[in-house]
Amino acid sequence: MNLPEYTDGMQPLLAQAKRPSRYAGCEFGAPPPKAEGSGLVRVCLAFPDVYEIGMSYLGFQILYFLLKSLPYADGERAYCPWTDMEALLRESGTPLSSLEGDRPLDAFDVVGFTLQYELSYTNILTMLDLGRIPLLAEDRGEAHPLVAAGGPGAFAPEPLAPFMDFFCVGEGEELFPEVLKRLSEMKGRPREERLEALAGIEGVYVPSLTGWSVGADGSSFRPGVQKLPVRRRIVNSLDDAFFPDMLMVPSAGIVHDRVAVELFRGCTRGCRFCQAGMITRPVRERSPAKVVQRTLSLVEKTGWEEVGLLSLASCDYSGIEEVLGELSAELAPRNVRLSLPSLRMDSFSVDLAAGLETMRRGGLTFAPEAGTQRLRNVINKGVTDGDFNSCLEKVFSGGWNRIKLYFMMGLPTETEEDLAGILEMTERAMAIGRACGKKPRIAVSAAGFVPKPHTPFQWERQASIDELRSAGRFLKRGLSEKFRGRGSPVTLSYHEPEQTFLEGVFARGDRRLASVILTAWRQGARFDGWTETFSYQLWMDAFHREGLDPAEFASRERPLDEGLPWDHIHCGVAKEFLLRERGLALKEGLSPDCRPIGEASAAPCRACGVQNMCSFAPGGTAL
Numbered sequence: 001m002n003l004p005e006y007t008d009g010m011q012p013l014l015a016q017a018k019r020p021s022r023y024a025g026c027e028f029g030a031p032p033p034k035a036e037g038s039g040l041v042r043v044c045l046a047f048p049d050v051y052e053i054g055m056s057y058l059g060f061q062i063l064y065f066l067l068k069s070l071p072y073a074d075g076e077r078a079y080c081p082w083t084d085m086e087a088l089l090r091e092s093g094t095p096l097s098s099l100e101g102d103r104p105l106d107a108f109d110v111v112g113f114t115l116q117y118e119l120s121y122t123n124i125l126t127m128l129d130l131g132r133i134p135l136l137a138e139d140r141g142e143a144h145p146l147v148a149a150g151g152p153g154a155f156a157p158e159p160l161a162p163f164m165d166f167f168c169v170g171e172g173e174e175l176f177p178e179v180l181k182r183l184s185e186m187k188g189r190p191r192e193e194r195l196e197a198l199a200g201i202e203g204v205y206v207p208s209l210t211g212w213s214v215g216a217d218g219s220s221f222r223p224g225v226q227k228l229p230v231r232r233r234i235v236n237s238l239d240d241a242f243f244p245d246m247l248m249v250p251s252a253g254i255v256h257d258r259v260a261v262e263l264f265r266g267c268t269r270g271c272r273f274c275q276a277g278m279i280t281r282p283v284r285e286r287s288p289a290k291v292v293q294r295t296l297s298l299v300e301k302t303g304w305e306e307v308g309l310l311s312l313a314s315c316d317y318s319g320i321e322e323v324l325g326e327l328s329a330e331l332a333p334r335n336v337r338l339s340l341p342s343l344r345m346d347s348f349s350v351d352l353a354a355g356l357e358t359m360r361r362g363g364l365t366f367a368p369e370a371g372t373q374r375l376r377n378v379i380n381k382g383v384t385d386g387d388f389n390s391c392l393e394k395v396f397s398g399g400w401n402r403i404k405l406y407f408m409m410g411l412p413t414e415t416e417e418d419l420a421g422i423l424e425m426t427e428r429a430m431a432i433g434r435a436c437g438k439k440p441r442i443a444v445s446a447a448g449f450v451p452k453p454h455t456p457f458q459w460e461r462q463a464s465i466d467e468l469r470s471a472g473r474f475l476k477r478g479l480s481e482k483f484r485g486r487g488s489p490v491t492l493s494y495h496e497p498e499q500t501f502l503e504g505v506f507a508r509g510d511r512r513l514a515s516v517i518l519t520a521w522r523q524g525a526r527f528d529g530w531t532e533t534f535s536y537q538l539w540m541d542a543f544h545r546e547g548l549d550p551a552e553f554a555s556r557e558r559p560l561d562e563g564l565p566w567d568h569i570h571c572g573v574a575k576e577f578l579l580r581e582r583g584l585a586l587k588e589g590l591s592p593d594c595r596p597i598g599e600a601s602a603a604p605c606r607a608c609g610v611q612n613m614c615s616f617a618p619g620g621t622a623l
């Protein structure tokens with residue numbers, strides 16, 4: 001599709017691209033751009049990865065249709081072109097444009113990126129450059145769009161601060177309409193005035209209006225026009241929050257090709273490594289009636305044949321049995337499948353999975369995370385050896401023969417005994433399966449641990465590349481010895497330690513890293529989360545050129561009184577709570593869930609910082 005004022009320059013290039021469907025657009029359910037109007041703020045939602053990744057992200061679709069619903073704004077989309085299309089665009093002098101209107105990125109009022117993964121940062125620069133937008137915020141003039149970013153990465157924004165005009169911290173349904181209303185009212189006003197006005201909105205961070213320095217005691221921030229700390233914004237009620245009555249059906253195969261409906265946000269399980277479980281508190285559930293109504297409506301309108309019920313821990317949803325019962329009765333006659341992406345290691349979760357045909361035909365994935373009870377206590381993963389055994393007995397006796405076990409390497413206090421525990425648990429799973437008369441197939445996945453901001457482990461050192469590689473080889477050697485021969489029933493996969501290391505650098509980095517990102521991008525860094533395009537040496541050369549040691553950001557334990565590069569962002573959870581949880585971790589102590597789940601009663605409130613908004617806390621108020 002193209003608007004009269006724009007020529008579809010990308011169209012002639014599609015035949016030369018490896019996957020032209022990534023750039024075709026014209027999806028079923030995608031509304032056309034709105035006509036020009038006074039005060040209309042045109043926003044390009046930009047996803048810094050390829051189409052099949054971005055279209056799998058429910059949040060991106062929610063924001064897109066939210067923009068379409070606002071009378072003072074309109075939304076279009078752009079995804080990062082793969083390297084072949086980037087080369088074609090540059091050779092032809094064609095700017096990167098939106099899918100809907102073929103509008104070049106520099107013709108929008110706002111270009112907004114979603115930050116889901118640290119290794120996508122160079123893709124942001126690719127999209128800006130191809131869109132004819134200066135990379136650095138300080139180089140943009142009145143004719144250029146405002147460049148914004150939101151998503152989980154906005155809770156630790158400093159490595160990208162020099163590239164962004166502003167960040168949105170928190171949930172877009174709550175914050176984005178207010179931001180765009182302000183910009184609509186100020187359309188045509190000087191850039192600086194608009195940024196100062198945005199800085200007055202709670203949840204908006206404008207780096208250029210914030211003083212920053214770094215010294216021996218860490219990062220420090222000075223408020224000015226920008227008040228600090230920047231407090232995240234969240235929706236009060238999922239039932240009342242915006243949710244589209246239609247989703248776009250992709251024009252190409254995507255990673256998660258299904259209707260996605262969110263059950264609830266937030267998690268109180270308290271896994272100490274999990275950033276999402278901290279920054280999305282408190283728990284807010286969508287009512288069963290709303291879940292059922294929206295699911296059936298979307299299935300009817302889109303024609304998708306699979307539904308994913310999403311949350312951080314879907315089986316913790318208080319209405320899960322009611323929802324599955326109603327949806328199964330409605331969807332089974334239509335041959336529409338239901339799936340639960342996240343399962344706990346308990347019989348309740350397995351019973352739920354047993355009732356879903358999609359999950360009966362596939363394998364089940366569980367995440368013990370660590371190989372010993374001691375280390376699971378450290379990370380507050382409440383899975384005992386007894387839970388593991390009884391869960392797998394139920395799985396294999398229930399008819400499954402394929403499972404995936406997810407672990408992490410390099411966790412705080414980890415020893416070789418903990419790694420050996422992964423081997424022992426895998427061997428035990430195999431024995432349980434065989435005792436149930438099965439021929440088990442077990443996929444073991446081991447990811448390197450990355451300490452994340454706003455978690456109890458935000459001060460910990462990250463395991464080095466050599467340590468992670470050694471751990472991976474230990475597991476590979478051990479599993480090979482235990483399960484010899486061709487056609488082994490056990491497979492092992494683990495992430496490249498160099499990519500894990502770099503993820504850790506940018507996860508806890510400060511503003512100095514922007515120069516490294518820029519240098520690496522200029523030297524050819526692209527799609528750093530993809531093994532086939534990642535170049536570790538290129539990044540090390542960039543650090544050397546900029547005179548920075550990446551180990552300073554990832555490989556050292558940080559003093560508890562050091563100023564952290566994300567201290568100016570308030571995620572809702574108090575630092576005092578994180579410190580208490582860190583202390584408990586070092587004592588191998590557990591913090592029970594403060595939320596009543598099923599027949600289990602809630603533990604006492606742990607005063608995490610959001611208790612005044614939490615319906616489970618004494619004196620708390622349901623949002």
